[in-house]
Amino acid sequence: MGFLSVLSMAQRFVTERAVAGDTLVDATAGNGVDTLFLARLAGERGRVFAFDVQEAALANTRDRLDREPSPCRLAEVTLCQAGHETMAERVPRSLHGGVRAVMFNLGYLPGADPAVITRTETTLAALEAAVGLLAVGGALTAVLYPGHEGGGDEAKAVEEWFGRIPGERAQTVVYRFPQKPAAPYLVALEKR
Template sequence: MYKVVLKATTMAHNLIKSVVTDGDLVVDATLGNGNDTIFLSGLTPNGKVYAFDIQDEAVVKFKKMIADENINNVEVINDGHENIDRYVHDKVKVIMFNLGYLPGADKSITTKKETTLIALEKSLELLMPGGLMTVAAYIGHDEGAKEAEAVLDLIKSLDSKKYSVMQISFLNRNNAPFLVVIEKNDNCRVNK
C-alpha cells in the first residue's frame, strides 16, 4: 500500500508525472538545490528543462553537478523567473514553482510577491493547452505568507473557461506548505 497524502512538492511530482511525455519542454522556475530540475530532466530525456535561479551559488553548484553526471537536457538560467519570457520562446508542458528560500542557505534570498506575480502571469501565457503549472507556497515566514496570499488572489481570479485550478493543503497541520495546481484547459480533451 502506498501513502497518497503527501507533502506539497511530492504531490506536485506525482501530478506532473501524469502529463509529461519524453520530448516535452518544461520549466523549473526555482532551481535551488536542483531536486525538481533533476526530476523533470528524467521525465523528458529528449526534451528540455529550463531552470531559473537568482542565486549564483546554487547555479554554479548545479551546473557542475550536471556536467559531472553528463546530464545535457537542462538549460540553467542565472536570472529571475520574472524574466522567463526572455529565455523561453516555445510553449511548455509544465512549469513548477517551489517558492520560498533554499533550506540551509541565506533566508533573505527568497521568492517575493512582486516578482512571483509577474512570473506567474508570464508563465500562464507560456503554458500549452493541456499543460500544468504547480506552485508550492510556504506560509511559515512573513514574506512567504504575503506571497502566498497574493498567489491565491491571482489564481482564484483566472477564467474557469481557460484554466482549471485546485488547491491542495493540509487541514490538520500548522503552517504547512500548500500546493496550487493550474491546468490550461484543452478543449479537445474530454473532462471527467
C-alpha cells in the same frame, strides 16, 4: 499510509501531463531537485529551463545534474541566472505555447541566506509569464511556504491569483493539510 507530500503531489501533477521530448521549466531551481526531476521526465530529446537569481543555487543544481548516474538520458538543461519573471524572454519564442509544465517552489534556498526570498511582485509576474508559455493541457505547480518571514503574504497573494483565473483559461486546485496552517502547500493549474 498517509497522503503524498506537497512536493510529491506537484511532481505527480506534472508526470500526468508531460512526457519524454517535452519542454519543461523549473522557475525556482534552488538545489536542483525539481530540475533533475524535469530533466529525467523530459529525457534526452527534451529541454528544461531552470531559473534562479542566486549563483549558488545554479551551482547546486549543476552539481546535482552532474551526479546523475546516466546523464546522457537527461534533457538538455539551460540554467538561467535570472529572476523567474523573465522566463518569457529567455525561453525561445518558438517554444511559447508549447511548454508542458512549469514548477515553482517558492521561499528561500535551504542552507543559504533566508533573507533572500522570492518576492510577491516578481512571483505574480512569473506566474503570468508561465501561463503564457504553457501548452493547452499543460501544468503549472507552485509550492507555497507560509511559515517563513514574508512567506505568508506571498502565499496569500499567489493563492488569490490562482482563484481569479477564469475557468475557461485554466482549472485550478489547492492541496493542503488544514491542521497545519504554517506548513507548505500546493496550488496548481491545468491550462485549457
